[in-house]
Amino acid sequence: MRDSIVLRFTSDAPVTSSPLNQFTLYRADVLTEKNILISFCDRSDDKIEYIDMNNAIQSLVRGEKKYIHWGCENSIIKFIKLITALNIILKKYDGDYLVHVHQPTIGAILAPIRYMGILSNSPWIYTIHSNFNFYSFKHKLLTLFASQSSDIITCISETSLQSLPRVILNMNKQLLMIPNGANTEVIDKVDSYQTSLPQERKFKLLYVGRLAQGKNIDMIIEACKNLKNPYKFIICGDGPERQYLETLAKQLSVYDNIDFRGMIKRVDVYHEMRNADLYISASSFEGMPVTALEAMYIGMPVLLSKIPAHEEVYKQNEIYNMFDISASNISHEINTIMSTYEKHGKYLGELNIEHVRSNYSLKSSQDRWTLLYDRLLNKKIKLQ
Numbered sequence: 001m002r003d004s005i006v007l008r009f010t011s012d013a014p015v016t017s018s019p020l021n022q023f024t025l026y027r028a029d030v031l032t033e034k035n036i037l038i039s040f041c042d043r044s045d046d047k048i049e050y051i052d053m054n055n056a057i058q059s060l061v062r063g064e065k066k067y068i069h070w071g072c073e074n075s076i077i078k079f080i081k082l083i084t085a086l087n088i089i090l091k092k093y094d095g096d097y098l099v100h101v102h103q104p105t106i107g108a109i110l111a112p113i114r115y116m117g118i119l120s121n122s123p124w125i126y127t128i129h130s131n132f133n134f135y136s137f138k139h140k141l142l143t144l145f146a147s148q149s150s151d152i153i154t155c156i157s158e159t160s161l162q163s164l165p166r167v168i169l170n171m172n173k174q175l176l177m178i179p180n181g182a183n184t185e186v187i188d189k190v191d192s193y194q195t196s197l198p199q200e201r202k203f204k205l206l207y208v209g210r211l212a213q214g215k216n217i218d219m220i221i222e223a224c225k226n227l228k229n230p231y232k233f234i235i236c237g238d239g240p241e242r243q244y245l246e247t248l249a250k251q252l253s254v255y256d257n258i259d260f261r262g263m264i265k266r267v268d269v270y271h272e273m274r275n276a277d278l279y280i281s282a283s284s285f286e287g288m289p290v291t292a293l294e295a296m297y298i299g300m301p302v303l304l305s306k307i308p309a310h311e312e313v314y315k316q317n318e319i320y321n322m323f324d325i326s327a328s329n330i331s332h333e334i335n336t337i338m339s340t341y342e343k344h345g346k347y348l349g350e351l352n353i354e355h356v357r358s359n360y361s362l363k364s365s366q367d368r369w370t371l372l373y374d375r376l377l378n379k380k381i382k383l384q
Helices: 020-031 053-061 078-092 104-115 137-148 158-162 217-224 242-251 266-275 290-298 308-313 327-359 362-377
Strands: 003-010 036-041 067-071 095-101 124-128 152-155 174-177 203-208 231-236 258-262 278-281 302-304
Touching: 003 078, 003 104, 003 362, 095 104, 095 362, 104 137, 124 137, 152 158, 158 174, 158 308, 203 217, 203 266, 203 290, 203 327, 217 231, 217 242, 217 327, 231 266, 242 258, 266 290, 278 290, 278 327, 290 302, 290 308, 290 327, 302 327
Parallel strands: 003 036, 003 095, 036 067, 095 124, 124 152, 152 174, 203 231, 203 278, 231 258, 278 302
Antiparallel strands: none
16 A cells, blocks of 8 residues: 655744644644655754755655654755755655645745646645735745645635635635634643732733734833733744834833743743733734634633734624724723723633634644545545
8 A cells, every 4th residue: 555645845933933833743743643744844943853865765665754854944955955855755755645835935946846747646735824915025926836836725714715816716726724723732731721810910911923013012012101000011922023122112111011032932832821811912914813812722811903814713702802903902902901800801711712622723623634635645536
């Protein structure tokens, strides 16, 4: 019986700011139960295992391993490296292949590879992980190339799917929406969230993600100046705006109440969520706001900007409102939550847990991916 081999092309994003890592690591565990997984990464990182592909393939042939993670430097010679690695794999390992691309740059690079006849008879999937409308021109162009060379285009949320331009919709590709989700199995191992709010403790706000334009963290910092109760604002993550945000916090005299944690492990993010009182996101756009889902599943009330991606996943209630993005709206909503937290915090946390468990668990997402992979590898699905 021939082995099924999944070739995955992705980015190795920071563990704090991108739940994509949770997705890919979880996927590796699920896939290798019955398939072989070879993962190509486009970023240079200390955690990437740089390997000799010849030796790695021999270990597959001998049955010594079922998962290879191959780091490929993000450079102009990437195309040559990919061609070389793929040729080694295809010459030395006979099996049924499936290609799954998660990153537009790699997808665009792979497009001519397929047209050259390499893996041309294997099913190709390209997953769009964000809202197309907010991509840069370069990112949009790369996404078009990656989409054109694929058989199936998947999106991680309804918002992401609805953002696709007509040029992609007219490519006659199969379009699917398979939502990402919170890794509830890992979160279940974290101690239960404590909703009690001792008088001597400051109210803890939490943000997790990239410190970048479009996340509007500067507006949250501006809002902090007008908060009425003692607070601590914890920021987990890093990015190009960190220095600007730290300077802004000092200028507004709120720096002592803000804790820039930088990059931390995902499990430590869950511990921060457990010990915080309110998760806040003021983003202008999202693909699938998985971090907000994780906070909800831990049992936190969340305060979210009124954007389509947040509206898609958040079960609205009559107590706390989503907000139009401005510093004054943010401070108003936080002050309202602070004043009613003892009354409503635990109740809203319980609603959030059940909502995510029922609709947005990572396991349910992976079950759908497993079904799709099985159908494709067994040639039971017609590709358009």
